[in-house]
Amino acid sequence: MRRIISVMMENEPGALSRVVGLFSQRNYNIETLTVAPTEDETLSRLTVTTTGSDKVIEQITKQLNKLIEVVKLVDLTEGSHIERELMLIKLKAVGSQRAEIKRTVDIFRGQIVDVTNTVYTVQLTGDSDKLDAFINSVGTAGVLEVVRSGVSGIARGEKVLSI
Amino acid sequence: MELLSGADMLIRALEDEGVEYIYGYPGGAALHIYDALFRQDRVKHILVRHEQAAAHMADGYARAAGKPGTVLVTSGPGATNTITGIATASMDSIPMVVLCGQVASHLIGEDAFQETDMIGVSRPLVKHNMTVRHPSEIPEIIRKAYFIASTGRPGPVVVDIPKDMTSPNERYEYHYPKKVSLRSYNPAIRGHAGQIRKAVEMMLAAKRPIIYAGGGVVLGKASKELTDLAHRLGHPVTNTIMGLGSFPATDKQSLGWLGMHGSYESNMAMHHSDLVVAIGARFDDRVTNATDKFCPGARIVHVDIDPTSISKTVEADVPIVGPVDAVLKEMIALVKESKEKPDQEALDAWWKQIDEWRAFHGLRYEKSDKYIKPQEVIEALYEVTNGEAYVTSDVGQHQMFAAQYYKFDRPNRWINSGGLGTMGFGFPAAMGVKLNYPEDEVLCVTGEGSIQMNIQELSTCSQYNLPVKIVNLNNQALGMVKQWQDMNYESRHSHSYMDSLPDFMALVEAYGHVGIRIDRKEDLVPKLKEAFAMKDRLVFLDIYVDPYEHVYPMQVARGSMKDMWLSKTERV
Numbered sequence: 131m132r133r134i135i136s137v138m139m140e141n142e143p144g145a146l147s148r149v150v151g152l153f154s155q156r157n158y159n160i161e162t163l164t165v166a167p168t169e170d171e172t173l174s175r176l177t178v179t180t181t182g183s184d185k186v187i188e189q190i191t192k193q194l195n196k197l198i199e200v201v202k203l204v205d206l207t208e209g210s211h212i213e214r215e216l217m218l219i220k221l222k223a224v225g226s227q228r229a230e231i232k233r234t235v236d237i238f239r240g241q242i243v244d245v246t247n248t249v250y251t252v253q254l255t256g257d258s259d260k261l262d263a264f265i266n267s268v269g270t271a272g273v274l275e276v277v278r279s280g281v282s283g284i285a286r287g288e289k290v291l292s293i
Numbered sequence: 294m295e296l297l298s299g300a301d302m303l304i305r306a307l308e309d310e311g312v313e314y315i316y317g318y319p320g321g322a323a324l325h326i327y328d329a330l331f332r333q334d335r336v337k338h339i340l341v342r343h344e345q346a347a348a349h350m351a352d353g354y355a356r357a358a359g360k361p362g363t364v365l366v367t368s369g370p371g372a373t374n375t376i377t378g379i380a381t382a383s384m385d386s387i388p389m390v391v392l393c394g395q396v397a398s399h400l401i402g403e404d405a406f407q408e409t410d411m412i413g414v415s416r417p418l419v420k421h422n423m424t425v426r427h428p429s430e431i432p433e434i435i436r437k438a439y440f441i442a443s444t445g446r447p448g449p450v451v452v453d454i455p456k457d458m459t460s461p462n463e464r465y466e467y468h469y470p471k472k473v474s475l476r477s478y479n480p481a482i483r484g485h486a487g488q489i490r491k492a493v494e495m496m497l498a499a500k501r502p503i504i505y506a507g508g509g510v511v512l513g514k515a516s517k518e519l520t521d522l523a524h525r526l527g528h529p530v531t532n533t534i535m536g537l538g539s540f541p542a543t544d545k546q547s548l549g550w551l552g553m554h555g556s557y558e559s560n561m562a563m564h565h566s567d568l569v570v571a572i573g574a575r576f577d578d579r580v581t582n583a584t585d586k587f588c589p590g591a592r593i594v595h596v597d598i599d600p601t602s603i604s605k606t607v608e609a610d611v612p613i614v615g616p617v618d619a620v621l622k623e624m625i626a627l628v629k630e631s632k633e634k635p636d637q638e639a640l641d642a643w644w645k646q647i648d649e650w651r652a653f654h655g656l657r658y659e660k661s662d663k664y665i666k667p668q669e670v671i672e673a674l675y676e677v678t679n680g681e682a683y684v685t686s687d688v689g690q691h692q693m694f695a696a697q698y699y700k701f702d703r704p705n706r707w708i709n710s711g712g713l714g715t716m717g718f719g720f721p722a723a724m725g726v727k728l729n730y731p732e733d734e735v736l737c738v739t740g741e742g743s744i745q746m747n748i749q750e751l752s753t754c755s756q757y758n759l760p761v762k763i764v765n766l767n768n769q770a771l772g773m774v775k776q777w778q779d780m781n782y783e784s785r786h787s788h789s790y791m792d793s794l795p796d797f798m799a800l801v802e803a804y805g806h807v808g809i810r811i812d813r814k815e816d817l818v819p820k821l822k823e824a825f826a827m828k829d830r831l832v833f834l835d836i837y838v839d840p841y842e843h844v845y846p847m848q849v850a851r852g853s854m855k856d857m858w859l860s861k862t863e864r865v
């Protein structure tokens with residue numbers, strides 16, 4: 131099953147490579163990975179999406195917790211949560227395609243953020259499925275370039291991950 | 294307030310940490326530190342002949358003393374030479390601090406002379422590693438390094454020290470922190486009370502219980518508690534090869550060790566048990582054999598300080614995360630106060646069965662008129678040293694024979710690389726023990742393959758007068774490899790024999806030591822006695838043993854615990 135694990139760790143050089151190293155060392159799978167400092171500059175927040183059996187996921191969370199620099203972590207998929215990913219996508223846009231793409235972008239509530247005679251650059255946020263669906267709708271033939279941020283997530287309601 | 298350079302602070306911090314000996318080798322990036330060492334006499338440095346040996350020496354000391362060992366090396370090749378030693382310590386959870394010189398900060402990343410990314414190289418092998426970024430951080434980093442190495446599940450910690458951090462020209466206030474607190478590191482200090490109660494209820498109700506105790510009991514200094522609990526319950530105890538001595542081998546409740554070359558009775562009892570209580574053990578593949586066939590009728594209680602060890606390979610029914618000594622103490626208290634008593638009738642029947650298994654195999658080997666048997670040598674060593682020596686070993690058949698036939702009644706006496714299986718470990722490890730326990734008998738059981746992997750340390754032994762006894766079970770082969778080739782490759786001995794062996798007698802004498810060759814059965818005991826009577830000499834015993842011998846029992850690959858070869862021809 132796909133999981134979103136959100137990790138709070140010391141904002142120190144080398145901490146990220148420990149997390150990444152752990153995944154390759156133990157043959158775990160990383161689908162997406164995002165990381166950035168938080169409002170407390172001594173901490174950074176890392177979100178990793180991965181897949182594996184319950185047993186593997188249990189090992190992943192335990193092994194992550196064992197890293198000295200990991201302060202706290204939560205498997206967001208265990209409760210209700212919000213998941214977002216940002217995509218910037220360049221599409222071939224000429225002739226009748228231009229109106230067609232514009233319509234699709236509106237349906238997906240994206241924005242065209244850059245325009246040339248032949249190209250639209252679109253910005254879209256949502257969960258990963260929504261971004262996939264957008265690409266399917268416009269058709270891969272017209273896609274020139276895709277940049278995705280990887281998933282960020284947060285729990286719904288009162289629950290917070292803090293120290 | 295005294296002002297000290299980074300190098301002086303480093304040495305002072307080691308002193309404040311209670312470090313008596315460090316093992317190492319100098320080089321450019323570490324020269325400020327070596328100069329600081331020279332200008333004091335409280336922290337003593339042992340100069341090895343290869344940095345790998347420095348790590349194994351520190352490791353051997355750590356295993357015997359239950360305290361972290363310390364290594365000091367230069368950058369680049371000095372640092373990378375310790376890697377096998379770090380990996381060895383890591384696999385067996387041995388506390389160790391490795392201080393590595395590094396090129397000066399402004400050169401890092403420029404492929405400077407003797408620059409290696411030691412933080413990157415060691416990352417998967419350490420419990421933690423740190424770089425010094427300002428000289429004033431040194432005392433705190435050292436305090437942290439020892440704290441992390443020695444608490445929770447112990448392990449090696451690497452500290453990378455760029456040369457400018459130890460410059461004699463910059464001085465800072467020295468202050469050694471009394472304690473460290475790390476918000477992200479809080480090892481468990483006790484187990485979950487409810488889980489412990491549940492485990493004890495299961496232990497009291499069990500009909501065919503077995504306690505499976507590992508290296509965690511040695512590291513967690515909980516042998517007394519383990520022995521007490523086992524005696525109160527009357528349950529059989531099997532140790533892992535890392536746990537030998539944590540329960541006395543000569544106790545009648547001891548079944549010996551378990552797993553690939555474990556005793557017949559241990560493996561049979563595990564397979565047929567209804568309750569396995571694992572304490573400080575990690576269900577390693579050399580123990581469990583095929584996990585899907587592992588102990589089919591047993592419920593499993595698993596006590597370990599490290600949550601990642603629990604349910605990693607074998608699912609635990611009752612997981613307990615905590616230090617083994619604290620958990621065992623709570624278990625003992627509960628057993629004492631419980632109204633329930635162990636089911637004596639069931640236990641009697643269980644012991645009757647176990648005794649039958651013991652009688653059927655025990656540990657046995659065929660004697661020979663022609664050859665000295667390796668097992669015989671270990672039995673003789675046990676007699677000659679009254680079972681009281683520190684025994685280190687290398688890796689191979691000799692290691693298995695030593696573990697099988699030397700009966701350890703005390704923890705910290707059996708010192709071997711169980712997890713990584715590092716040939717070349719035994720001799721330097723024995724040196725580390727001897728240096729710190731000069732009054733005790735320290736012997737290294739090795740093979741003519743393994744000993745040659747760190748034989749240069751004969752020189753270090755002359756320099757510091759380390760009179761260890763080296764017992765070379767010379768079968769003129771990489772015996773363990775050859776055994777596998779006999780069993781799985783129709784005896785095609787691809788590169789498993791030792792051609793062109795040196796004249797070990799001449800070799801050790803060249804270093805100023807004593808060599809004794811034994812190739813006749815009748816000489817074995819007298820010559821061993823002669824060797825051990827030379828208290829202040831390193832003696833190398835080159836003992837020619839049966840070159841065809843195999844280690845048995847041996848579990849059948851991918852079988853269950855109970856599927857074993859008992860000799861070249863008997864399979865159960």
Ligand SMILES: Cc1ncc(C[n+]2csc(CCOP(=O)(O)OP(=O)(O)O)c2C)c(N)n1
Pocket residue numbers: 687688689690691692714715716717739740741742743744766768770771772773774
């Ligand atoms: C550094 C290293 N290289 C290779 C091996 C694989 N290996 C395991 S046992 C063994 C043979 C050891 O020979 P020897 O030291 O003579 O011991 P024996 O088995 O003959 O008693 C080898 C090569 C190892 N464990 N460690």
Ligand SMILES: [Mg+2]
Pocket residue numbers: 689740741742766767768769770771772
């Ligand atoms: Mg050999």
